[in-house]
Amino acid sequence: MARRFTWDNMILIAMSSACATVLGGLATGIFGFDLMGVAALLGASVVGSLIIYVMMARASTRVADELISRIEDMIENDARVNEFESVRFLDLQDRIAAMHARGREDTASRQVAIARSEEILEVLSMLEGPVVVFDRMGTIRLTNAASDSLFRCSESPTGTGIVQMLEHSTLREQLIDGLSEGALHGRLFDCEHDTKQDGEDSIRQFKASILSLGDSDDGPFVLSLLDLTRENRVSRMKSDFVSKASHELRTPMASIRAYLEMLVDDEITDEDERTKVLRSMLQDTDRLSALVDNMLNISKIEAGMVRPVLERTDLGDISERVLHRLGPAASEKNISLSTSPAPVDLSVEGDAAMLEQVVENLASNAIKYTPEGGRVSIAIDTDPLERTVVVSITDTGLGIPSDVQERVFEKFFRVTSYERMAKGTGLGLNLCRNIVESVHQGRIGVDSRVGEGSRFWFSVPVGFAGARAA
């Protein structure tokens, strides 16, 4: 086992060298200061040093050996210690105890440090937002699981440069500036990161903050990111909804406002014209009212504030009632409106008023967008496999282009070719989808061919109505 290089050894070596130099000096004096003398001096110094080192090292360890031997002897013979030995032993005992305590403290500190780092890693792994720790040179030291999506590699980014790893993020420029200026601590900025996924959602927006662990610009630095992609999307959707809703509200309001001004200014003197204007105002008021109702109903359903009255509801009866109510509107356009309920139990567990609104919205749309002389039929049947009742409203109308068929259920979406035929709130189909899917856990859809017509359908689970009927 290699002897450790200690201060004790250093002192011994220094002392032996000093003694050897004295001996060398004597040798030089004897042999004279010439080449032989120098050789004799060096040889005597080296040999002398070794001899004296061994002697002194033996002398220093001898004390410890004697002490150990004395202790062993005392233990063996149960001997008493004298006062001098007693003091030395107590001192030794204290020193050994202190060494033990230091050792215990070191071990405990190490255990605490390990536990803390494990806790920190666990906390980091629980954070939803990406966290990256990097040093002054920009080398990544630590990352959490959420940051995996930031880096486009399957291996651990630890040990690599953060700037290179974030080449698909606007964060990169900020980091380059901050690292070169030595001013990263306390930086807060918005950034975008391309996750290179298909579709428009591949760009994610973050709020990034960088803090130095040492509260200075020497680092290491903690980069934490707050993903704002979803919030931004929701915010855009809200803003878009308000903008579209505002447009839909302003339009009927504009004609009511203009007609009223004309009436106040006494510019509509002809009786027939006056009646026509008042009718137009009534229609616009109804449209405003329907728009506000639909908006409120949709927002209530979306906010989970609707408490549906779920009861045994016969969709055949509902269709009959809708047929009766829409009969006059269909007759005006010479449209044949019919219903064909299957001769089975067509009951579901549902909110009758809401489901009636769905059937009425779909049937009145069909009448609105079907040219004069066309046909609109309501079919109701069960789907035993799915345990649902399916209502289909088929028309011989304009049909909907396939690329926008799914979009007709979006808020305020309008099929351009339909706009010439009739006005709507742009919310009716969205309300239908909310009632069917969110309130009744059913499904809604459309099959259509341009020039041939459309079939809007929805299905609602039978629920407890089927259980009671069985």
Next chain:
Amino acid sequence: MSLILVADDESHIVQVLALKFRNAGHDVIEANDGEEALDLVREHQPDVVVTDMQMPFMNGIELARAMLGDSTTASIPVLILTARGWAMDECIAMLSNVKSVQSKPFSPREILSLVEGLVDTATPRSECS
């Protein structure tokens, strides 16, 4: 007396503006979308065009741009009505023939006054002079 073209897919808006302009002694041509309006503008060369912003097939801005691109209609002033508010200011700034943008709801009285102002400042048509 001027010839005014009113274009809006909302029939009630067309109806009320046409009534206001006719009461003031002007002739009115009515259109229900942008494409129809452009055809009628080319055919009748009105003194002023009052158009809605959002219409099927061709919106108010596309109509104004198409008119600007045709030497026979480029000098006809256009007044745009919109329920969208501020959304298209940038597009309109680039169209020299769009002289005014008014938001809905509007006052027919004010629209008439603006339209007559546009007719007075525009080069009079040969048949009206």
